[in-house]
Every structure is written in structure tokens, then in C-alpha cells.
Amino acid sequence: MTDLSGQTDATREGVVLVALGSPVAPTEEAIGDFLSEFLSDPRVVDLPRALWLPILNGPVLRRRPARVLGQYEGIWTEEGSPLRVHTRAQGEALARLLPGRDVRVAYQYGSPNVADVFLDLARSCDVVTVLPAYPHFAPATVGSIADRVRECAGLAAAEGHRPRIRAARSWPSLAGYVDWHAGRILEEVSREGVDLVVFSWHGVPLRKAHGAARYRAECHATASAVMERVEAQGCTVAWEETFQSKFGPGRWLAPATIDTMAALPGRGVRSVLVTNPGFLADCLETVYEMDVLNAGVFRQAGGVSFRRIAPPDAESAARFLAQVRGALTPASGRPAR
Structure with a gap:
């Protein structure tokens, strides 16, 4: 080794x-x-x-x-x-x-x-x-x-x-990390086409103490780098970014993942592929919030296929x-x- x-x-x-x-x-x-x-x-x-x-x-x-x-x-x-x-x-x-x-x-x-x-x-x-x-x-x-x-x-x-x-x-732009996520998206899209790829990031409050601007910019840097790798392989697919897991009062980074999932079928999106590159391991926010809560909202609104890319293997x-x-x-x- x-x-x-x-x-x-x-x-x-x-x-x-x-x-x-x-x-x-x-x-x-x-x-x-x-x-x-x-x-x-x-x-x-x-x-x-x-x-x-x-x-x-x-x-x-x-x-x-x-x-x-x-x-x-x-x-x-x-x-x-x-x-x-x-x-x-x-x-x-x-x-x-x-x-x-x-x-x-x-x-x-x-x-x-x-x-x-x-x-x-x-x-x-x-x-x-x-x-x-x-x-x-x-x-x-x-x-x-x-x-x-x-x-x-x-x-x-x-x-x-x-x-x-x-x-x-x-x-956010570590080569191996970006390449791994690009590879997984390519695998999923080639296996079964999707209308939209959604990067769902853990949200943070917009209050100054939480550094929302820097955090959002780093998340976007990851998503952009990943999709550049995907497109470089000849795969063109629409994508966007959302934020999940809001807790407590006040304004948080938007758009909220749960609101987006409810709205996507009305925009003609029937098949969605969700990825959470901010999570290095599965947890409540992925297994429950994504696979149960957000998938349920998407299907209830008329969506047909909700798939999520699990975090990297150990x-x-x-x-x-x-x-x-x-x-x-x-x-x-x-x-x-």
C-alpha cells in the first residue's frame, strides 16, 4: 500500500x-x-x-x-x-x-x-x-x-x-474529491437519465456570525468544479444548488431544498438526482431528510424518480x-x- x-x-x-x-x-x-x-x-x-x-x-x-x-x-x-x-x-x-x-x-x-x-x-x-x-x-x-x-x-x-x-x-476544490463526485454523477446519469441534478448543501443562517457568504461561495466552487468535470466527459445535464436542514428562527441560505422539491414537478422535472457533497458520511440529514422527507415531497408533488448519491465509501x-x-x-x- x-x-x-x-x-x-x-x-x-x-x-x-x-x-x-x-x-x-x-x-x-x-x-x-x-x-x-x-x-x-x-x-x-x-x-x-x-x-x-x-x-x-x-x-x-x-x-x-x-x-x-x-x-x-x-x-x-x-x-x-x-x-x-x-x-x-x-x-x-x-x-x-x-x-x-x-x-x-x-x-x-x-x-x-x-x-x-x-x-x-x-x-x-x-x-x-x-x-x-x-x-x-x-x-x-x-x-x-x-x-x-x-x-x-x-x-x-x-x-x-x-x-x-x-x-x-x-x-472545496480538492482534485480527488471533485473527481469522485463527478464520476458518481456520470455513473448515475449514464445508468438512467435525469432531468436535473441538485446539489443540496447544509444551510446556515444569514447572520454575520455564520459566514454565509464564504460558505456559499465554497459550496458553489465545488458544484461548479464537479459539473465542469461531468461536462468535460461529454455529459450535459441541468443542475442547481439548494440548502437544507434549517433550524430555528431567522433567514437562512436559500433556496430551501424542501421548497425546491415541492416546486420541481411543476417546472416539468420528473426525475431528479440529488447529491450532498458537503456530507462525508450518511447521517440523519441524508438518510431521513433526503430519502424520506424530500423524496416524499417530490413524489407527492408529481415527481416520478428521486435518486440520491450516497457519500463516499470509507x-x-x-x-x-x-x-x-x-x-x-x-x-x-x-x-x-
Whole structure:
């Protein structure tokens, strides 16, 4: 197997793959614990703490776990939540590509937590490389991870541990990533033609703290690069971009995927191919929100064929991440800001 480590044996490097996380079980208690940690992050919900926390700890956590329990039960596998199953497999595949490196999987919310894993690596490694499982930068994802790394780097320094830190920020035009998605679209279109390809990205609020302009531009850069590859192979198909998973009040990036799906049949679109390149692993937002909710709305409105391209297999995702790691600049000793 090709060694993509790019390090000498004298350097002890820890590599941490960081994904969002998910409940540890499809129960109201586990869902509540996950939502409490997730929605308490000021990078995720930037409302004033005095306003938001009573709402979160009151009506939100009293009602939402029961409301979404059936959704989690519907996507759960024998091995656990799809996100954890796939992320664990990606970590194992990445370790095979980086022999001699201490490769770990961690989560922003839940266990093993990125703070604990980073501190453990900082105590034993000369270099710690942080690879967020997000191709596009958003303050609530990559920014939140950087916050944790910065805080934990300070704790490690107080103990006398000062590893050099490398952290990826985004990789919207990574060649292997773009090529993989272009290849999957070509496969699906050649197997059965479609009227429209829809890139559905996770939405973010339009408030300044969420960096919507940069995030949207990076998503569009990916979609444009993918479709350029598709068209270069002689395949011409209409495409557009939408945003999903709106939560809470206020304006978010638009158009909303769910609204678009309801409107497409009226525009003459009977067959749609959906792709979610912002997700490196299946999760509630893909398996339930896409395959159940959005597919149902599309068919109810008169659509005939709804197909979704699943996220990359573990080996492909690991290769993207190894390429991202290989492209990082020399360790700076500071986490990315």
C-alpha cells in the first residue's frame, strides 16, 4: 500500500479526524444529551446566552428528543448511528494510508470528544494534525473545532506539552474529491437519465456570525468544479444548488431544498438526482431528510424518480483526507483561526 504519510520515523504525529457526532443510542435520553451539547455551542446558535439557554433547556429539550426519536430509530443500524459507523471506518482506512501515525476519530459533540482526543495526542506527539470532516468552512463546524483546539493547546502547554499543530480549514476544490463526485454523477446519469441534478448543501443562517457568504461561495466552487468535470466527459445535464436542514428562527441560505422539491414537478422535472457533497458520511440529514422527507415531497408533488448519491465509501473518503493532510503547510504550532 502507498505510504502517504510524508513524515520521517523520528517524528511522532497524531492525526485526528473530527466529525460532528450523533446520539450514542436511539433513545430520548441520548438524543437529549446530544442536542444539549450541540445546541449549547455559541458557534451553532449565536443568540445571547441569557435568551437562548432558557429556551434550549426548557421547550427545546423537553419536546424535541421525543419529536425526532422516530427519525433516529428509522436510520439506526445494527452497528450504531450511520455517522459513527462510517466515520469509524474512515478513520480505520486513513490509518492504513498513514502507517506509523497515531490516527484517531473524534467528535465535536459526544464521545470520544475532540478536546479529550487532542489533549491525549498533544501529550505524546510532536505534531498533531486536525482534519475536520467538512470540505467547506463554516464557523459552526470548522470554526468550532478550531475553538476547541485552541483551548486545548493552551491546556497542553500548561502541562508542558507544545506539539506543532496543523489544521485543515476547507478543501472545496480538492482534485480527488471533485473527481469522485463527478464520476458518481456520470455513473448515475449514464445508468438512467435525469432531468436535473441538485446539489443540496447544509444551510446556515444569514447572520454575520455564520459566514454565509464564504460558505456559499465554497459550496458553489465545488458544484461548479464537479459539473465542469461531468461536462468535460461529454455529459450535459441541468443542475442547481439548494440548502437544507434549517433550524430555528431567522433567514437562512436559500433556496430551501424542501421548497425546491415541492416546486420541481411543476417546472416539468420528473426525475431528479440529488447529491450532498458537503456530507462525508450518511447521517440523519441524508438518510431521513433526503430519502424520506424530500423524496416524499417530490413524489407527492408529481415527481416520478428521486435518486440520491450516497457519500463516499470509507476508502475514498480516507484518500481525500490523506490528500488534505499532505497539502497542509508545515506545522505552525498554532491551530487555524
